[in-house]
Amino acid sequence: MSNGAFEPRLIGFLCNWCSYTGADLAGTARMVYAPSMRIIRVMCSGRVDPQFVLKAFSEGADGVLISGCHPGDCHYQEGNYKALRRHRLLTKMLEQFGIEKERFRLEWVSAAEGVKFQHICNEFTEQIRKLGPLNWNGGKHEQSEA
Amino acid sequence: MSKAKPKVAFYWCSSCGGCEESIVDLAEDILKVVEAVDIVFWPVALDFKKKDVEAMEDGSIAVSFINGAVRLSEQEEMVKMLRKKSGLIVAHGTCSHLGGIPGLGNFWNKETIFNRSYHTTPSTDNPDRTVPLEKVVVEGKELTLPSFYDTVYTLDQVIDVDYYLPGCAPPRDLILNAVQAILEGKLPPKGAVLSPNKSLCDDCDRNESKPEKLVITEIKRPWEVEIDPEKCFLAQGIICMGPATRTGCGERCIEGNMPCRGCFGPTDQVFDQGAKFLSALASILDTNDEKEIEKIVNTIIDPAGTFYRFSLPHSILRRRRMEAIK
Numbered sequence: 294m295s296n297g298a299f300e301p302r303l304i305g306f307l308c309n310w311c312s313y314t315g316a317d318l319a320g321t322a323r324m325v326y327a328p329s330m331r332i333i334r335v336m337c338s339g340r341v342d343p344q345f346v347l348k349a350f351s352e353g354a355d356g357v358l359i360s361g362c363h364p365g366d367c368h369y370q371e372g373n374y375k376a377l378r379r380h381r382l383l384t385k386m387l388e389q390f391g392i393e394k395e396r397f398r399l400e401w402v403s404a405a406e407g408v409k410f411q412h413i414c415n416e417f418t419e420q421i422r423k424l425g426p427l428n429w430n431g432g433k434h435e436q437s438e439a
Numbered sequence: 440m441s442k443a444k445p446k447v448a449f450y451w452c453s454s455c456g457g458c459e460e461s462i463v464d465l466a467e468d469i470l471k472v473v474e475a476v477d478i479v480f481w482p483v484a485l486d487f488k489k490k491d492v493e494a495m496e497d498g499s500i501a502v503s504f505i506n507g508a509v510r511l512s513e514q515e516e517m518v519k520m521l522r523k524k525s526g527l528i529v530a531h532g533t534c535s536h537l538g539g540i541p542g543l544g545n546f547w548n549k550e551t552i553f554n555r556s557y558h559t560t561p562s563t564d565n566p567d568r569t570v571p572l573e574k575v576v577v578e579g580k581e582l583t584l585p586s587f588y589d590t591v592y593t594l595d596q597v598i599d600v601d602y603y604l605p606g607c608a609p610p611r612d613l614i615l616n617a618v619q620a621i622l623e624g625k626l627p628p629k630g631a632v633l634s635p636n637k638s639l640c641d642d643c644d645r646n647e648s649k650p651e652k653l654v655i656t657e658i659k660r661p662w663e664v665e666i667d668p669e670k671c672f673l674a675q676g677i678i679c680m681g682p683a684t685r686t687g688c689g690e691r692c693i694e695g696n697m698p699c700r701g702c703f704g705p706t707d708q709v710f711d712q713g714a715k716f717l718s719a720l721a722s723i724l725d726t727n728d729e730k731e732i733e734k735i736v737n738t739i740i741d742p743a744g745t746f747y748r749f750s751l752p753h754s755i756l757r758r759r760r761m762e763a764i765k
Contacts, residue, residue, distance in 0.1 A: 298626055301591050338626065341716070342714070342718060343711075343714035343715070343717050343718050344709075344710065344714045344715065344718075344755060346714075347711060347714055347754070347755040347756055350756065351755050351756055351757075355462045364727070374727040375721065375722045377727070377729065378721040378722065378724050378736075379717065379718055379721040379722070380734050381719070381721075381729075381733055381736045382717055382721045382736050382739065382742060383714075383717060383721075385736055385737075385739070385742055386713075386717060386742040386743045386746070389741070389742065389743035389744070389759065390743060390756050390758075390759050390760060390763075391544070391759045391760030391761075391762065391763025391764070401566065423493060427760075429756070429760070431590075431593075431756055431757035431758055432545065432588075432589060432590030432757055432758045432761070433757075
């Protein structure tokens with residue numbers, strides 16, 4: 294943000310078995326993609342507690358990505374289905390808080406899909422750049438200084 | 440004269456009065472409390488004024504029980520004063536603990552709430568469009584009202600709180616236990632919620648009726664079905680906050696054949712009750728098909744208002760984004 298232009302801050306929760314390995318592939322293959330994604334490795338997309346997503350938004354994230362194995366490929370059988378159900382319900386709830394559904398994404402990226410990960414990062418970054426910063430403050434600092 | 444009795448204060452902020460009622464509901468036990476302590480401030484029941492509290496020495500009140508959320512500047516001022524004058528502050532009831540029902544105001548702001556209250560409710564007759572002003576001059580004298588904040592706050596977002604008495608309203612035995620613990624000096628570590636740290640399901644009589652694998656294929660609202668009074672609510676497709684809610688309430692709602700709505704807030708292990716319940720509910724929806732999932736999700740009419748019915752100001756996000764309110 295050195296020149297004052299908005300640079301999106303994205304948080305990505307990537308599962309250890311597929312998506313993190315996919316992101317690693319993008320890295321080792323030296324694919325170039327937007328540097329806005331901060332990756333957090335989790336053992337499974339089903340491990341992502343909705344509290345993690347809310348915390349990310351409340352502490353400065355402009356967008357949050359959860360990425361897991363393709364349906365049917367979950368290392369733990371059905372963690373990614375749990376992530377899918379939570380994502381749909383949480384998306385609906387976030388809209389009630391005024392957080393647009395475009396800011397919260399769920400994607401399936403396999404260990405072989407470095408290119409897909411590259412595309413997702415670029416596309417998500419552009420989408421958030423258009424939406425603008427979230428600047429979450431939760432109504433703090435309204436009280437008197439007394 | 441024997442040793443002076445400890446001084447106790449009661450105060451109310453944004454609340455319905457139910458917490459005051461919970462003190463009166465101690466019935467004859469309140470006499471024991473009155474015997475053991477000196478009540479020095481209790482606006483709802485006794486005629487003390489703000490200046491009486493102002494005149495007290497700092498720290499001279501042993502404990503202040505404060506109920507209600509904080510949404511007005513006056514409430515903020517009063518609780519800050521009571522903090523200075525008190526050794527202990529107990530957040531009494533859900534509203535001061537988590538924000539409570541008044542906390543749902545955080546889906547709106549001052550402007551939209553005023554507009555609704557003073558202009559657009561069907562029963563409003565206000566042709567001059569009068570709204571309360573913070574300052575008005577009448578016959579050369581300036582009259583003032585407290586400011587109304589856009590956001591409702593929990594008590595601990597405004598002052599340091601020592602203990603929390605959960606519940607809407609807190610049940611009598613929890614209040615008595617708390618008073619006794621204070622009088623005997625047998626208090627748990629600071630910041631404790633004075634109710635057992637396990638979920639309501641652990642104590643629920645209907646837990647036995649829960650199937651081995653609990654799944655939901657369709658969400659129903661309580662009025663849409665005849666509720667089986669023996670069976671787990673979630674197993675009947677009715678949203679029950681029990682899994683994400685602290686126990687200690689005595690299951691008053693469950694016994695009345697209504698599901699838990701979450702007034703006791705989360706256990707110590709969880710910060711955000713609504714998010715945790717969302718997580719639990721989503722994981723028991725009985726389908727892996729994207730379209731089916733969306734269909735069930737659409738039957739949950741108001742997820743935020745349901746999951747955060749009592750805890751919106753205490754949640755991670757705390758309120759709806761101001762820019763998103765029209």
